[in-house]
Structure formats: structure tokens, C-alpha cells
Amino acid sequence: MDIHITLHGRRDLTGQIYAQLRAGIVEGRLAAHARLPSTRNLAAQLGVSRKTTLDVFERLIAEGFLRTRAGDGTFVADGLARLPGARAEPQSARARAAGIWRQLPERMTMPMPPAGEPLDCDFKGGVTDRTLFPHDAWRRCVNRALRTQARADGGVAGYRDPGGEQELRLGIARYLAFSRAVTCNWQDVLVTQGAQQALDLLARVVVRPGDVVAVEEPGYPPARALFASMGARLAHVPVDGEGIVVSRLPRNTRLVYVTPSHQFPLGMPMSLERRVALLEWAARRGAVIVEDDYDGEFRFEGRPMESLKSLDHAGVVAYVGTFSKTLFPDLRLGYVVPPPSLSVPLWQARQICDWHGCMLTQTALGAFMLDGEFARHLRRMHKAYAGRRARLLVHLNGALAPWFEPLPASAGIHLAARLKAPGREDEIVAAARGVSVGIAGIRRFYAGQPTQQGVLLGYGGTAEAVIEEGMTRLAALLSAGRVNRRS
Structure with missing residues (x-):
């Protein structure tokens, strides 16, 4: 039988031929008991030396993928044919995770906006400022x-x-x-x-x-x-x-x-x-x-x-x-x-x-x-984070006060703010993203029905200038009535 093998350049010809033959056997494209061309014919077909094809056959025979019969030729071994195939076996025969793993989220993310284009003002939670x-x-x-x-x-x-x-x-x-x-x-x-x-x-x-x-x-x-x-x-x-x-x-x-x-x-x-x-x-x-x-x-x-x-x-x-x-x-x-x-x-x-x-x-x-x-680094970061937190509170207690009430928090690198005005948390988060401001809603942290709506604002990785710009954009967005409000 003729075998289609593609050679890319003239480097490692033995490896290229071996990899493609082995893949054909493992994937079932070369069926068990199928006769392969002789090493001489395969070498002529591919334009390589016979030693190259001999080396490939000897390796596949040693690994159990091929077998020979004296005077009859070289054949694909039948061992792999006994393995269950993904298409042939019923669903119940496949490896399955325990039930709890099918109930958990496919991927867990920290409290941050969804992946996409980088945002100008991103208030990600759970991150720190590596530049400091x-x-x-x-x-x-x-x-x-x-x-x-x-x-x-x-x-x-x-x-x-x-x-x-x-x-x-x-x-x-x-x-x-x-x-x-x-x-x-x-x-x-x-x-x-x-x-x-x-x-x-x-x-x-x-x-x-x-x-x-x-x-x-x-x-x-x-x-x-x-x-x-x-x-x-x-x-x-x-x-x-x-x-x-x-x-x-x-x-x-x-x-x-x-x-x-x-x-x-x-x-x-x-x-x-x-x-x-x-x-x-x-x-x-x-x-x-x-x-x-x-x-x-x-x-x-x-x-x-x-x-x-x-x-x-x-x-x-x-x-x-x-x-x-x-x-x-x-x-x-x-x-x-x-x-x-x-x-x-x-x-x-x-x-x-x-x-x-x-x-x-x-x-x-x-x-x-x-x-x-470590202690010196903490002192530096404490000063930096204190300034960022203060800048956030200026806006939350100022231009953003009609919409948000910052929740009491005396520590950490994020603030949560309750949504005061009639509206929907997810709509505000989406609208903010439209002006390249990344904030996260707090509803995702409830297992049941949320008792309040609001946003989480991380400042561990957000410089004061970015906080200023982001909060100014958010205030302008809400003041202009560009969020669809409903109770």
C-alpha cells in the first residue's frame, strides 16, 4: 500500500517519517494487520536513503507498533486495535469526574471585569502594584x-x-x-x-x-x-x-x-x-x-x-x-x-x-x-494605598454621592460601595466599561439572593491619577443619565 508522508526540508528525515507513521497507527488511520510497503519501496517513494526507512521500521518494530513475518513483509501490530476508541465506546465508558466537579464553575476569576481590550481605568480587585x-x-x-x-x-x-x-x-x-x-x-x-x-x-x-x-x-x-x-x-x-x-x-x-x-x-x-x-x-x-x-x-x-x-x-x-x-x-x-x-x-x-x-x-x-x-516595603505601600483610598473616598463622598454610599472599611486594598439610586448594578458595570472604566459588581459574591447592590473598587494596582480619571468618567456617565435606571 502507498502511504502519504509529507517531508518538510531535509532535516531529521528519520524523525519526520517515524512521527507520521506512529501517528497514523495510534490514530487508527493505519489499521491493524495492514501491510506496509517495503523499506526499499518507501525510500524510493519519499526520495530518501533506504537506511533512513530501515531505521524507522526498526524503531517501530522495537516499540511494538509494527511486526514482521519472515518472507511476507511488515504489518501494523494489532495491540492498539484492542484499545477503546473515543467514538466507538458509549458515553458511560468514558472517564468522568465526580459529580461535584461538574457543578463547580469552569473557571474561577478574581473580582475584575471580564477579559477583553485593556481598559483605561481598571479597578481590578486582588492585584498589587509591581512598579512599587x-x-x-x-x-x-x-x-x-x-x-x-x-x-x-x-x-x-x-x-x-x-x-x-x-x-x-x-x-x-x-x-x-x-x-x-x-x-x-x-x-x-x-x-x-x-x-x-x-x-x-x-x-x-x-x-x-x-x-x-x-x-x-x-x-x-x-x-x-x-x-x-x-x-x-x-x-x-x-x-x-x-x-x-x-x-x-x-x-x-x-x-x-x-x-x-x-x-x-x-x-x-x-x-x-x-x-x-x-x-x-x-x-x-x-x-x-x-x-x-x-x-x-x-x-x-x-x-x-x-x-x-x-x-x-x-x-x-x-x-x-x-x-x-x-x-x-x-x-x-x-x-x-x-x-x-x-x-x-x-x-x-x-x-x-x-x-x-x-x-x-x-x-x-x-x-x-x-x-x-519586607517591613520597609509595607510602609511604602501603606502610604501609597492610603493616598489611593483617600482619592476614591473623595469621589464617592462627592460627585458620586447621589449614586453610591461607601461601606465602612478601615483596611485592605479595595472598597465596596452600596448602590443608592434606583438602578441595576449590572447595567452600571456595563455602562462604565463602555467608557473604559472597569468596576465589578458585588452580586457575584452572593450564593443566594443579594440583599444589596453595589460595586467593588480595587485600588491595589490603580495609581491615583487613574483613580481620578476613572471616577470622573463614572460621575459624568451617571450625571448624563446614560445608564438605564429601573428599580
């Missing part, structure tokens, strides 16, 4: 980490501690004690690939399928999806001006996930009275509280609020932090300080999951923290 990062200081720390890595374990490459590199854990422990009143030893800190992995590990060791996990309503969608993927039954507990409503927690709740320093997405901090009530409730019920302190480092007014972890005397709080908001998200580093009873199970879970993270990045960040560069 001290790259020279970071480069020095990375170079030092490279030297450390080369000398580690006497130059023998091996696996590392699942808990993370000691320098980074020490830097985190010192930072938490100083800035968040979380007292812990470096051995108590478990380094993770961002806060999301910390939540994943906690769910693995605490939650069983069918357990009730209480989450804030509205709340953080990736956390809700993660707990649901573990087979948990989610209880969406409302929040008010003081935080999660403890009296609405189901009695059989196994884990409570909260963002007490800066409720996501509305922004208000959990009051001290509510924190004490939540801790008392969890101690009575034997529940675990996951405190996600995702951007509490940036506090702009009022006294610092005590973290739940600093008030925990019953051993029920797992404190989760991240460097995504203090440095940048693609660093993929976070941490958890669990109750003592969960330390060993979490260490084991991390080892089973992916053993450990990148030694180089962790060592560099550890040096960055212990040298004082």
Missing part, C-alpha cells in the same frame, strides 16, 4: 538564596521540609507577633502555595464529606468552591455591620470560614464583641475557625483589631495569611498557623499533596523579611 516593589533588594535576596541552595545538604539535591524553609517560617513568626499579635514559634508556621492551598490543606484534615462548613454571605467564591469540592455542605451565613451573625450558625457546623479583619467583599471589620461570641461558640461546639487575614496589613483608620488567633485560648483558630496582597499574587506563597492539634495532620497533608514548595523562593523571601526589606 523594590526589585533591587529582591534580586539580592534571590542571589543569596541561589548560593544557599547550591550549598544545601552538602550539595546533594534532596527533598525539603514540608513545613517550609526555616528562615521564612522564622520571618513570618516574627512578623505576626509584631504586627498581628499572633504569638507563635517558627515551628508552628506551615508555608503554603498561597492562601488557597492553606484552605485546601485545612479542609483535607478537618472536613469529611457531608460535614457542614459555614461561610460568609456574601463571601469569597474560591473558598466556597474549595469546601464544596471536598464534599462539604455549605451554610451561607449572613453578615451584618459587625461581621458574621453567630446566632445563624448551624449547630452541627464543623468549620467556620471568616474574613474578620476586612470582610470580603463588603469590607467591614468584625467587632470585638462578635469575635468573642464566635470563639465561645466554636469552643462549645468543637468547631474549627479559619481566619483568612488576606489584606489586614493595610489599616488606615481606627485602632488595630485583635486577630481571632490572638484571642484564642481554646485552640480552635487556624490563622491563614498570604503574600499575594503584600507583594504580588504570582509569588504563590502563603501560610497557616493552625491550632496545635492540627499541626501534625497539616504537615502530613502537605507532604502527601506536593511534599513542599520552592526552596529558592522561600529562602529569598525569608532573607527579604529577616533583613527588614
Whole structure:
């Protein structure tokens, strides 16, 4: 039989012929038991040397794709014919994910406008300003980490501690004690690939399928999806001006996930009275509280609020932090300080999951923290973010006041504003995008019927000049009545 093979140039002829013959066999275009032309005829057909086709046939025979019969020729082997084909097999025979994975969103995105053309004024949430990062200081720390890595374990490459590199854990422990009143030893800190992995590990060791996990309503969608993927039954507990409503927690709740320093997405901090009530409730019920302190480092007014972890005397709080908001998200580093009873199970879970993270990045960040560069960077960013937040509030309390009411928020790198005037949140978001202003609605963070409409304005990656322009455009848009209003 003649075989159609296309050669591109005269480089690696053996490889080109081999790849196309193998693909034809695997994909079924060359059927089992089909006779192939002789190496001599194929070489003549393709205009190559016979040695080239001999080499191809020998390799395919050695790999089991072809077989020979003495004096009869070369044939396609029949082994692949027994494999189930995608078209021949019924749907029930195909590999399928567990049911929960067919219910989750195909892709999760941070609170930002949909993809498309870049916007002039983009108030993305969950991002930071890389232009303000001290790259020279970071480069020095990375170079030092490279030297450390080369000398580690006497130059023998091996696996590392699942808990993370000691320098980074020490830097985190010192930072938490100083800035968040979380007292812990470096051995108590478990380094993770961002806060999301910390939540994943906690769910693995605490939650069983069918357990009730209480989450804030509205709340953080990736956390809700993660707990649901573990087979948990989610209880969406409302929040008010003081935080999660403890009296609405189901009695059989196994884990409570909260963002007490800066409720996501509305922004208000959990009051001290509510924190004490939540801790008392969890101690009575034997529940675990996951405190996600995702951007509490940036506090702009009022006294610092005590973290739940600093008030925990019953051993029920797992404190989760991240460097995504203090440095940048693609660093993929976070941490958890669990109750003592969960330390060993979490260490084991991390080892089973992916053993450990990148030694180089962790060592560099550890040096960055212990040298004082992290604290200096936070001070610079605090000043920059305070100016951006103030600029947003000038507009929200000024020209935009007829339409929006900023919700109380004393920390973080985003603001939420309630929609006051009659109208629809999604229409305002769409109209703003029409004038190249990117804002996000808050309805997406409700699992059920939203109790209020509004917008989320991130300023972590938005300079003051861009904030000024974007808010001015939004005010002009609304003042001109270019949004279709209806109650």
C-alpha cells in the first residue's frame, strides 16, 4: 500500500517519517494487520536513503507498533486495535469526574471585569502594584538564596521540609507577633502555595464529606468552591455591620470560614464583641475557625483589631495569611498557623499533596523579611494605598454621592460601595466599561439572593491619577443619565 508522508526540508528525515507513521497507527488511520510497503519501496517513494526507512521500521518494530513475518513483509501490530476508541465506546465508558466537579464553575476569576481590550481605568480587585516593589533588594535576596541552595545538604539535591524553609517560617513568626499579635514559634508556621492551598490543606484534615462548613454571605467564591469540592455542605451565613451573625450558625457546623479583619467583599471589620461570641461558640461546639487575614496589613483608620488567633485560648483558630496582597499574587506563597492539634495532620497533608514548595523562593523571601526589606516595603505601600483610598473616598463622598454610599472599611486594598439610586448594578458595570472604566459588581459574591447592590473598587494596582480619571468618567456617565435606571 502507498502511504502519504509529507517531508518538510531535509532535516531529521528519520524523525519526520517515524512521527507520521506512529501517528497514523495510534490514530487508527493505519489499521491493524495492514501491510506496509517495503523499506526499499518507501525510500524510493519519499526520495530518501533506504537506511533512513530501515531505521524507522526498526524503531517501530522495537516499540511494538509494527511486526514482521519472515518472507511476507511488515504489518501494523494489532495491540492498539484492542484499545477503546473515543467514538466507538458509549458515553458511560468514558472517564468522568465526580459529580461535584461538574457543578463547580469552569473557571474561577478574581473580582475584575471580564477579559477583553485593556481598559483605561481598571479597578481590578486582588492585584498589587509591581512598579512599587523594590526589585533591587529582591534580586539580592534571590542571589543569596541561589548560593544557599547550591550549598544545601552538602550539595546533594534532596527533598525539603514540608513545613517550609526555616528562615521564612522564622520571618513570618516574627512578623505576626509584631504586627498581628499572633504569638507563635517558627515551628508552628506551615508555608503554603498561597492562601488557597492553606484552605485546601485545612479542609483535607478537618472536613469529611457531608460535614457542614459555614461561610460568609456574601463571601469569597474560591473558598466556597474549595469546601464544596471536598464534599462539604455549605451554610451561607449572613453578615451584618459587625461581621458574621453567630446566632445563624448551624449547630452541627464543623468549620467556620471568616474574613474578620476586612470582610470580603463588603469590607467591614468584625467587632470585638462578635469575635468573642464566635470563639465561645466554636469552643462549645468543637468547631474549627479559619481566619483568612488576606489584606489586614493595610489599616488606615481606627485602632488595630485583635486577630481571632490572638484571642484564642481554646485552640480552635487556624490563622491563614498570604503574600499575594503584600507583594504580588504570582509569588504563590502563603501560610497557616493552625491550632496545635492540627499541626501534625497539616504537615502530613502537605507532604502527601506536593511534599513542599520552592526552596529558592522561600529562602529569598525569608532573607527579604529577616533583613527588614519586607517591613520597609509595607510602609511604602501603606502610604501609597492610603493616598489611593483617600482619592476614591473623595469621589464617592462627592460627585458620586447621589449614586453610591461607601461601606465602612478601615483596611485592605479595595472598597465596596452600596448602590443608592434606583438602578441595576449590572447595567452600571456595563455602562462604565463602555467608557473604559472597569468596576465589578458585588452580586457575584452572593450564593443566594443579594440583599444589596453595589460595586467593588480595587485600588491595589490603580495609581491615583487613574483613580481620578476613572471616577470622573463614572460621575459624568451617571450625571448624563446614560445608564438605564429601573428599580
